[in-house]
Amino acid sequence: MMELASRQYMQAVVIREGRTFAIQDHPIPLIDDNDVLVRVVAVAQNPSDWKFIDSSQNVGTIVGCDWSGQVVQRGKNVEKPGLGEHVAGFAMGGTFVDSGAFAEYVKAPAELVWTVPQGVLSHEQAATMNGGVCTAAQCLYHPQRLGLVEPPDRADGSEWVLIYGGSSSVGQYAIQLAHLSGYKVVTTASPHNFELVKSLGADAVYDYNDPDVVATIKRATGDSVRYAIDTQSTKDTQQLCARAMGASGGKLILMFPPTFKAKKLRKDVEFIPTLVYTALGRPFVLGPQAQYAAQPKDRAQIASFLKKMADLVRDGLVVPNRIKFWEGGMQAIPEGLQYMRDGKVSGEKIVYRFCADSDVS
Incomplete structure (x- = not known):
């Protein structure tokens, strides 16, 4: 010192x-x-x-x-x-x-x-x-994002969560947390990362380059997906995730703003962009146009989640x-x-x- x-x-x-x-x-x-x-x-x-x-x-x-x-x-x-x-x-x-x-x-x-x-x-x-875990927690648990059941509570195991890009940092943590929360997880990855995402708790994983991946996801989940996270959020991945959502629609969390084509595909899907930096509690500017005010609720949500991190890590529940x-x-x-x-x-x-x-x- x-x-x-x-x-x-x-x-x-x-x-x-x-x-x-x-x-x-x-x-x-x-x-x-x-x-x-x-x-x-x-x-x-x-x-x-x-x-x-x-x-x-x-x-x-x-x-x-x-x-x-x-x-x-x-x-x-x-x-x-x-x-x-x-x-x-x-x-x-x-x-x-x-x-x-x-x-x-x-x-x-x-x-x-x-x-x-x-x-x-x-x-x-x-x-x-850090950023990856907190992004996953913001996507899954913030009441203005997916608003899912948060550990130590658990869902009943009947609901599917789609995580596009399961081998990404955010994807890996989202798989672990969703699994821990009692949800079934369907994800996409390159074949060489299939075993990785399965080891983290994914129940089903498919190659995102497979031209039939949307139909495969719908079959595996009984066309029931109501909750999804697109960790890549490109024009193409947003459209793929929108098509893979279940018959009753639902919520799709994005890392970037939704595209017009994706929103046009599914009127029954709520496209919700998220940005973990809002949890830091400081106003900031991102690019020439996007100005973000301080978001006390986002900060409070992550501060509350971080109180659990030491136990989650100590118990080997999140790796x-x-x-x-x-x-x-x-x-x-x-x-x-x-x-x-x-x-x-x-x-x-x-x-x-x-x-x-x-x-x-």
């Missing part, structure tokens, strides 16, 4: 002009009364990381969303977590100058981090269990994504981002380690 007291700057991955970024000195974030400051030990990479660099271009902001580390400072209103505890969480990288995961230190609201049970997960594993460890720490991030841009990641998370536990100060 003494080293931190004498420092004003840290190393961070920062967006620069011209769709570029650099590892450079950046001010260590100042925390508010309800925040914690965390020394980042490991981070996980997401598609949004390179997309923020290439698209949003918020110059001067810190890149990176998913992190794991140890608490080095607490705001005056924070009682838990304690100093030195292993915690994990997510930020909205590429948006704020004072918050982003790809840095030596990250600040976060104390109620939006979870304490990692001692001896259960490594920092690398814990780093994978982390498979890891592709990328050597080289922060300096290797440009290479890892390009690897993901090139579409080479499937069924796993790229993770980097920034420091050893003993180096935290």
Whole structure:
């Protein structure tokens, strides 16, 4: 802690002009009364990381969303977590100058981090269990999304949930949580990931490239799907999911706004876009047009869910994504981002380690 007291700057991955970024000195974030400051030990990479660099271009902001580390400072209103505890969480990288995961230190609201049970997960594993888990929880349990039964309660096992893109990070966590909640899960994936998604609790999995996949899903589920999550939400996947919904319609959660063609296909399906960053409780702008106000209800829902995370992890009810460890720490991030841009990641998370536990100060 003494080293931190004498420092004003840290190393961070920062967006620069011209769709570029650099590892450079950046001010260590100042925390508010309800925040914690965390020394980042490991981070996980997401598609949004390179997309923020290439698209949003918020110059001067810190890149990176998913992190794991140890608490080095607490705001005056924070009682838990304690100093030195292993915690994990997510930020909205590429948006704020004072918050982003790809840095030596990250600040976060104390109620939006979870304490990692001692001896259960490594920092690398814990780093994978944040934005993806919270997106899945927002999709499944928020009353304005699917509004399904949330653990420890369970549904009666008669309802199907369709999760398109089951091997994605969000898909893997959505499968686990839906299964834990007592729902039957039908999902799509590449054949080489079939065993992975089955091991996470999927009851049925089909190749999304199969031209008969919609008819196959309808047969397997008795044409009864009322709840669905499209983790990809492209023009084509939205239409596929809309067609796969059951005869009585239902709710389809999207990662991006619905397309006109998908909505036209099914008037009996409610298309609901969701964005996990609304749970962080800060207003933000996404692109030139989309402005988001602070959403206290979204934050409260995720804060409530995160209180359960330690037990879910300790009991082995939710397991982390498979890891592709990328050597080289922060300096290797440009290479890892390009690897993901090139579409080479499937069924796993790229993770980097920034420091050893003993180096935290």
